[in-house]
Amino acid sequence: MSKLFYYAIGSLFVLLALVFVVVPGPSILFLLAALLSFSMVNEKAKTYLRKTQKGFKIACVKMDNWLKK
Numbered sequence: 910m911s912k913l914f915y916y917a918i919g920s921l922f923v924l925l926a927l928v929f930v931v932v933p934g935p936s937i938l939f940l941l942a943a944l945l946s947f948s949m950v951n952e953k954a955k956t957y958l959r960k961t962q963k964g965f966k967i968a969c970v971k972m973d974n975w976l977k978k
Contacts, residue, residue: 912950919946 922943929936944961947954 915946915949919943922946 920943922939926936926939926943928934929939941961944954944958948958
């Protein structure tokens with residue numbers, strides 16, 4: 910697929926995330942989808958995606974430990 914397609918899909922996800930920031934909804938999921946789409950064609954986006962994945966993993970482990978109490 911072409912780079913333009915991935916950028917268009919990523920931009921659509923960013924716009925949806927912005928809408929769901931105002932209206933209650935899954936804005937963080939759309940931001941992650943946008944980052945995933947951008948990472949298909951951009952090396953810098955891959956770096957940010959890896960950092961985001963590590964951050965979410967740490968947050969989930971902390972939440973699991975907190976919920977076990």
